[in-house]
Amino acid sequence: MTLLTPLRKLSLLACLALSPLVGAKTLEVKTETGTIQVKTVAEGLQNLWGMAFLPDGRMLVTERAGRMRIVSADGTVGAPLAGLPDIYAHGQGGLLDVVLAPDFATSKRIYFSYSEPGTGGNSTAVSYATLAGDKLEKVTRVFSQQPKIDSSAHFGSRLVWAPDGTLFITLGDRYSQKDKAQTLDNHQGKVVRINADGTVPADNPYVKTAGALPEIWSYGHRNMQGAAINPITKKLWTGEHGPQGGDELNIDEAGKNYGWPVITYGENYGGGKIGEGTHKEGMEQPVYKWVPSIATAGFIFYTGDKFPQWKNNILLTSLREQTLVRLTLDGDKITGEERLLKKELGQRFRSVVQGPDGLIYVVSDESKAKIYQLSPQ
Template structure:
């Protein structure tokens, strides 16, 4: 297949053969890479998780979950999903394997759940059995439900201690609730795998506070990952018009939305009180103007040695793949690439068991890309 050479910025080892793969050659700061299209025929991919056999469990926002084989074949939708509100920004969202998946066959997934009063983000687990989900059990439901099609979050991240972090949006029309603890709008919550509340959550003993809450003052977090060095949670957050944020997400902290922000109203106009206020956290890193940050990971593989423990981050509006160099708690460098050449809204990035990097796109004709060293 003829390769098209692009002048860009990135790096990754052995290339897995995929049927009908389309390949680009990309020059980056850290060496040349190949970008392969390994799967097509999907719609608005939101989440992806690798299964032990190398196949990929993929969610489509319209309410379908599929298995994509290791050679790129797209399977039929899995049966057994609960009712899903698949409108606006809502639908089937993230998916992760349970830490004990090998023995339990459990997966966890987030979705917008319809119900009395509107809809909200919910999380369920299920047992994966061939092309069917069984024993579907809801372990979390964002409260209260809102009649809105916007700002659902939501990423799922396992903490080292086996608890589950869930990022939740402010639902757009309810942004002021991000500052109060009697609801789940604009919050990170932390639960046990069975849905119970960890006894060491920060607001368990706070009168009037929902005990699941870990942190608050967020807008719409669609990225989250555990730092492999510090073992702390980092979250990525959509600003309004400008002001996307990357935060080190710590217990009981208030991240300011909508009182402080580096963004402004759509079309212009101040939001809140400015960019700083006592008792409210500053972003660890920010983008002004906004790039519409989405999923990200800390790269821990060996195929891209120059990327070790770097953040690899996707964006929607800017159609950009970003590498952030991390030194302790500080971002020391930002490198952007693959933006205009792919011309795709990038929803998430996943590290494969082979140490390669995989990108998924939020398009009506969505694709899965594999990045590998040339």
């Protein structure tokens, strides 16, 4: 296991939040432990996107170019697993998130999202497969975003298991199709919820709505690349990229409209207003926002014991700012923000995972990507 420079210690000095909490003032918070230790666990990878720990401590990782690998606890990078379906690996598309099935111990089943080529273009899809040594077997598609379009942008997509065993999938608006985020006859700019076998839960909000796709859970989203279940409230939280500002964290609830592109705190690239402003009746406000954008990606609620002060805090990765953001909470409200790592590593962070050891693992979306381990000093 390689150390990042001789046992490099990184200061946890916080910087002020770039955006005030919606409706309140955000406070600066600081980690009292002073320093953390950062180790490079693995390297020699490319544009990492998702990561999941296997029960034996090995790491299952996805590379956007269309490769899935197993990385051993000592950092040895395995060969690409055989058996993946056809993947559209261009632009923001490729092999995306990966999670273990809740019954993985017996089923050996994993679920993964990817950009799927097909008639009319491409779209985000989700399949499951049985992990069998160095290959995937019994690959079965359980969801495909409709309609497919010719685009290389805004695929989403995070996979999150709900406490009831259903699967949440976050889906982008595909960039050129942003207005469709406000209509229910498509999957663009939506969170969808399915059963593990791909069927539609009977209590989804639009199951009985004429003309609506029954998988839809919520709508009015732009490009969600982060999602997690709050361990205390059991509610789904999602994070999405804003356009040149206006990155959002939302508590994502059934049947609600989160506003895009009618309301937003961002603006067009190069300047210019989008939609009708920042508020509109019947559309949800974010729990938290960043203006200017930090390019939010994956996040978790930390539940381990190695960083006691971080218990039930949000740890969120940033691509643009190359930082790990810690957010403190009081119920459903964000009360403070701290920037960790703050560009010292020079890497765009895509995903963060809590390991079975209670430590924090962060992966980078770079042509020479790495997996980092964070531990208290």
